[in-house]
Amino acid sequence: MATTASAAAVPPSYDTPEGVDIRGRYDPEFASILTRDALVFVAGLQREFRSAVRYAMERRREAQRRYDAGELPRFDPATRPIREGGWACSPLPPVIANRTVEITGPAQPRKMVINALNSGAKVFMADFEDALSPTWENLMSGQVNLRDAVAGTITFRDAARGREYKLNESPATLFVRPRGWHLPEAHVLIDGEPAIGCLVDFGLYFFHNHAAFRAGQGAGSGPFFYLPKMEHSREAGIWNGVFERAERVAGIERGSIRATVLVETLPAVFQMDEILHELRHHSAGLNCGRWDYIFSYVKTFRARPDRLLPDRALVGMAQHFMRSYSHLLIRTCHRRGVHAMGGMAAQIPIKDDAAANEAALELVRKDKLREVRAGHDGTWAAHPGLIPAIQEVFEGHLGGKPNQIDVAAGDGDSGAITEEDLLQPPRGARTVEGLRLNTRVGVQYLASWLAGSGSVPLYNLMEDAATAEISRVQNWQWLRHGATLDAGGVEVRATPELLARVVEEEMARVEAEVGAERFRRGRYTEAGRIFSRQCTAPELDDFLTLDAYNLVVVHHPEASPSKL
Ligand SMILES: CC(=O)SCCNC(=O)CCNC(=O)[C@H](O)C(C)(C)COP(=O)(O)OP(=O)(O)OC[C@H]1O[C@@H](n2cnc3c(N)ncnc32)[C@H](O)[C@@H]1OP(=O)(O)O
Numbered sequence: 001m002a003t004t005a006s007a008a009a010v011p012p013s014y015d016t017p018e019g020v021d022i023r024g025r026y027d028p029e030f031a032s033i034l035t036r037d038a039l040v041f042v043a044g045l046q047r048e049f050r051s052a053v054r055y056a057m058e059r060r061r062e063a064q065r066r067y068d069a070g071e072l073p074r075f076d077p078a079t080r081p082i083r084e085g086g087w088a089c090s091p092l093p094p095v096i097a098n099r100t101v102e103i104t105g106p107a108q109p110r111k112m113v114i115n116a117l118n119s120g121a122k123v124f125m126a127d128f129e130d131a132l133s134p135t136w137e138n139l140m141s142g143q144v145n146l147r148d149a150v151a152g153t154i155t156f157r158d159a160a161r162g163r164e165y166k167l168n169e170s171p172a173t174l175f176v177r178p179r180g181w182h183l184p185e186a187h188v189l190i191d192g193e194p195a196i197g198c199l200v201d202f203g204l205y206f207f208h209n210h211a212a213f214r215a216g217q218g219a220g221s222g223p224f225f226y227l228p229k230m231e232h233s234r235e236a237g238i239w240n241g242v243f244e245r246a247e248r249v250a251g252i253e254r255g256s257i258r259a260t261v262l263v264e265t266l267p268a269v270f271q272m273d274e275i276l277h278e279l280r281h282h283s284a285g286l287n288c289g290r291w292d293y294i295f296s297y298v299k300t301f302r303a304r305p306d307r308l309l310p311d312r313a314l315v316g317m318a319q320h321f322m323r324s325y326s327h328l329l330i331r332t333c334h335r336r337g338v339h340a341m342g343g344m345a346a347q348i349p350i351k352d353d354a355a356a357n358e359a360a361l362e363l364v365r366k367d368k369l370r371e372v373r374a375g376h377d378g379t380w381a382a383h384p385g386l387i388p389a390i391q392e393v394f395e396g397h398l399g400g401k402p403n404q405i406d407v408a409a410g411d412g413d414s415g416a417i418t419e420e421d422l423l424q425p426p427r428g429a430r431t432v433e434g435l436r437l438n439t440r441v442g443v444q445y446l447a448s449w450l451a452g453s454g455s456v457p458l459y460n461l462m463e464d465a466a467t468a469e470i471s472r473v474q475n476w477q478w479l480r481h482g483a484t485l486d487a488g489g490v491e492v493r494a495t496p497e498l499l500a501r502v503v504e505e506e507m508a509r510v511e512a513e514v515g516a517e518r519f520r521r522g523r524y525t526e527a528g529r530i531f532s533r534q535c536t537a538p539e540l541d542d543f544l545t546l547d548a549y550n551l552v553v554v555h556h557p558e559a560s561p562s563k564l
């Protein structure tokens, strides 16, 4: 039913097509996104692709059952012809040739979107995923922000600071990252069931922006996307189908939509050629989503006591399996003519300590130098303050070229990368201090995510869903297998009793750090409870964001809990 001025007694509601029901709060701004035509488009995607998505999720579970029984992820003998064939992806649109520095950040708040677009980065990846807590308000405000950004009309007034924000002359090119295939959108029901979250994110953004994008960038040049957390090329095949349907419905050239796939699960590293092949008319390369990749290593090997990770801080790009993953990704992308993007250094500027700030910047520089020498064409920055340093490193190395796709492989790539290279267990100590830090970070991140913030600065590092997942699954893994942890020279076993003590002590420490008032008003106690349960669950939850999702769902009018 449409909203009319005369319907004073009737609460306003969205104008929905047959079979679509919106359970999220009504807001006139949101209604400009949730138009009847946009919802017809989203429902069309859901109806065409839901069975394929359901099947792909079942195949994920089946693969996990095989890993639990001892099988290792590996290259698929059946797709050897794709890996060995001499094909290439469609040529890249010139507008995205240079992606040396990409800034990332959530699609909401609005001020941050403007700051990212003005940051001097070549690309802004606006996130509905790791960096965004998927509340209705965030998702819909994010769509409003991005529509206004693409139109070039986005502004913001920070009343408290008396500052006006608007776009500058040459904003970054926009890429958008929808959620992963596994996440539902409980505020949008289609044929009585929650919509697939990423089809809502993609569908609404594409529907409202393809024309303005085309007007601004030219025919065949966008919109652009990042695609997260895939585990198999069949999932990339579904995205390809989604893109082709969207292009057909919009009447734009095939291949206008381009997407960079994050290789951020262990199974996907054995599928990189296959993923690019599925998306060969829509590809804009691959990215090393290193944080989720570490999370996925633990998740894939959840049943294996011989593959326990060392402390989270020790699982960096210097570990053999991480280095091998980056080299293989670069080599694969360059062979197929597309960008090999680097990942996120977690350091962010430290405002109150110049020496510590310089040390953090130096770590970022080193990480980026390693990436560009290895052959990456560009990389991610978590904060605008890091961009000049990262730009200097990349531009210095590339010497005026927009990318190095023509370089087959970079420094440190010593030849064929084997399954053993990609799976080699990381080395290093496991400590009670590591268990404590995981707990402190995991609980604070969860508290913030429940309160609507999906990326937060904690202990001078950027934390988002991917980094927090490492904390959760690492604790779970250590407890599940009774890992031996170093406690200052004494060995102790990871047990539920130890975790209970650690949670209690770390919660007290967090309270002292954030202050009693903020602690009381925040969702820390609830987060502590959820985190403890997740770390001690008999079966590992697939995603903390899925497990906790119902806690951020708010139906209007207040109705029955979401049916997931
Ligand atoms: C594993 C992965 O998936 S990585 C990709 C997903 N993760 C992310 O995208 C995280 C991106 N980074 C962030 O969200 C933020 O940098 C945080 C939350 C870590 C820190 O943000 P803040 O606490 O606001 O940092 P800080 O106070 O230093 O910000 C200073 C200014 O920089 C801006 N800023 C900080 N980070 C960003 C960003 N990523 N994009 C745009 N602007 C930013 C702030 O808006 C603020 O602007 P203002 O001066 O106009 O008020």
Ligand SMILES: O=CC(=O)O
Pocket (backbone or CB within 6 Å): 130, 262, 264, 288, 289, 290, 291, 292, 293, 343, 344, 466
């Ligand atoms: O999405 C990026 C990651 O590192 O995870």
Ligand SMILES: [Mg+2]
Pocket (backbone or CB within 6 Å): 130, 228, 262, 264, 289, 291, 292, 466
């Ligand atoms: Mg990720």
